[in-house]
Amino acid sequence: MSAARLVAYDVLRDVEDRDAYANLALPSRIREAGLDSRDAGLATELAAGALRGRGRYDRIIELAANRTIDRIDSRTRNVLRLGAHQLLATRVAPHAAVHESVELQRRVAGAQAAGFVNGVLRAIGRQDAAAWDARIVESAASADAALADRTSHPGWIVRALRDALRAEERAEELEALLEADNRAPAVQVALLPGNGLDGTAIDNAVDGELIAVAGPSPIGAELVSGDPGRIIAELGAEAGTVRVQDQGSQLAALALTRARPVRAGERWMDVCAGPGGKTAVLAAEATEAGASVRANEVSAHRTELVAGAVAAFDVELVTHDGRDDDAYGGSAEDGAVFDRILVDAPCSGLGALRRRPEARWRKTPGEIPGLTRLQEELLAAAADHLAPGGILAYVTCSPHVAETRGVLNRFLRARPELTELDAHAVLDGLARKPLDLGESGLSAQLWPHRNGTDAMFVALLERTG
Numbered sequence: 001m002s003a004a005r006l007v008a009y010d011v012l013r014d015v016e017d018r019d020a021y022a023n024l025a026l027p028s029r030i031r032e033a034g035l036d037s038r039d040a041g042l043a044t045e046l047a048a049g050a051l052r053g054r055g056r057y058d059r060i061i062e063l064a065a066n067r068t069i070d071r072i073d074s075r076t077r078n079v080l081r082l083g084a085h086q087l088l089a090t091r092v093a094p095h096a097a098v099h100e101s102v103e104l105q106r107r108v109a110g111a112q113a114a115g116f117v118n119g120v121l122r123a124i125g126r127q128d129a130a131a132w133d134a135r136i137v138e139s140a141a142s143a144d145a146a147l148a149d150r151t152s153h154p155g156w157i158v159r160a161l162r163d164a165l166r167a168e169e170r171a172e173e174l175e176a177l178l179e180a181d182n183r184a185p186a187v188q189v190a191l192l193p194g195n196g197l198d199g200t201a202i203d204n205a206v207d208g209e210l211i212a213v214a215g216p217s218p219i220g221a222e223l224v225s226g227d228p229g230r231i232i233a234e235l236g237a238e239a240g241t242v243r244v245q246d247q248g249s250q251l252a253a254l255a256l257t258r259a260r261p262v263r264a265g266e267r268w269m270d271v272c273a274g275p276g277g278k279t280a281v282l283a284a285e286a287t288e289a290g291a292s293v294r295a296n297e298v299s300a301h302r303t304e305l306v307a308g309a310v311a312a313f314d315v316e317l318v319t320h321d322g323r324d325d326d327a328y329g330g331s332a333e334d335g336a337v338f339d340r341i342l343v344d345a346p347c348s349g350l351g352a353l354r355r356r357p358e359a360r361w362r363k364t365p366g367e368i369p370g371l372t373r374l375q376e377e378l379l380a381a382a383a384d385h386l387a388p389g390g391i392l393a394y395v396t397c398s399p400h401v402a403e404t405r406g407v408l409n410r411f412l413r414a415r416p417e418l419t420e421l422d423a424h425a426v427l428d429g430l431a432r433k434p435l436d437l438g439e440s441g442l443s444a445q446l447w448p449h450r451n452g453t454d455a456m457f458v459a460l461l462e463r464t465g
Contacts, residue, residue, distance in 0.1 A: 004039040008046035012078040051357035055152035057084040064123040151178035164399040168438040180449035187223040192284035195241035217247040240312030248453030253281035256393040264290035266339040271322040274302030276309025283313035296327040337387040345375040347396040351455030404457040417465030
């Protein structure tokens with residue numbers, strides 16, 4: 001039994017039994033096991049693939065085993081998920097996938113159910129992925145249930161994403177979006193202003209297949225291959241000015257910094273700064289333009305993450321509840337106002353399912369009402385501290401209509417002193433290539449299947465009254 005498969009199993013167990021985050025558990029397990037680059041790649045493919053495909057694989061396992069997934073021991077479930085992924089979505093030879101899975105079952109649970117694992121995986125291996133998808137459809141109670149199982153998304157998320165696309169009159173893109181959620185995304189990079197690289201350095205990096213200047217963000221790039229940390233170090237950029245960051249996140253921050261020319265001396269505020277990626281973009285842009293940045297985060301641990309992200313820049317860091325005056329340094333009446341404020345609000349995170357494969361199985365629709373209340377409260381506090389003529393950016397990494405236009409429409413009705421700006425025009429004006437944002441109002445929704453980014457929502461508000 002290979003060490004890579006044991007690492008992948010341990011990650012699945014950590015996620016399911018210990019509520020671990022896969023992006024943290026995986027590198028930790030790889031280091032502990034001392035895997036070389038080849039085995040680390042295999043462990044990553046198996047763990048991430050099994051987590052993304054969990055819903056689909058569970059249904060296939062049910063059909064092959066003729067029993068519901070909750071009647072299978074949790075250790076065996078995870079072994080079967082890994083085995084199903086190898087059989088249906090990788091180049092691993094079928095006999096090796098079955099044999100290694102049986103040995104893994106023996107390792108994690110003794111001889112218990114080893115024969116069951118062998119039988120179920122042999123049954124799965126007798127049909128290809130397309131045939132199993134057809135069986136999923138045939139056995140489903142409804143078309144929506146079939147789509148949810150086949151694309152490995154909880155049903156409520158499928159409905160929420162359809163509603164968001166329908167708001168743009170593009171519901172026909174739903175399956176393309178669900179498929180995009182199940183593809184491992186490219187590692188995207190931000191080349192922040194002040195990175196110290198000249199054109200030749202970046203060109204050489206591109207020629208050396210380290211990095212490709214690609215994607216919609218004007219400061220964005222993608223790694224071609226290799227370890228991101230090593231490649232970034234090889235670029236020789238100023239510390240902290242080249243960083244891994246989704247280009248949707250880059251665009252969301254740039255929408256605020258480039259909505260209009262910056263006046264020297266402007267004060268900028270990031271209300272919910274952790275873990276600090278957007279704060280770093282704000283800080284780099286502020287340094288170039290002569291503005292200052294204050295960044296707030298509600299927890300001390302996350303404030304430390306922000307500190308690491310902005311170590312190359314002069315940023316005032318504080319730790320408070322973003323709904324309180326203390327986050328802003330006092331009341332507006334006492335002069336604690338800002339020219340640009342970013343509210344990157346806590347949200348369901350449905351826009352980043354391709355990067356956080358386990359998240360779709362942890363979220364519930366019952367969380368949405370509490371999140372929308374928090375989002376509106378954060379927006380209200382930010383608006384109270386927005387200077388006349390200042391710009392407020394409302395950003396979520398979610399396309400859920402309740403968290404986007406739902407929150408925004410209610411908020412604007414309650415705050416007549418605010419006017420919505422054309423975020424479409426701002427983003428189209430700064431993007432490296434057309435974004436195809438649709439025609440659904442002034443706010444902008446980015447999409448994985450359409451833009452190659454996380455599904456970031458961006459709205460810009462100006463204090464005009």
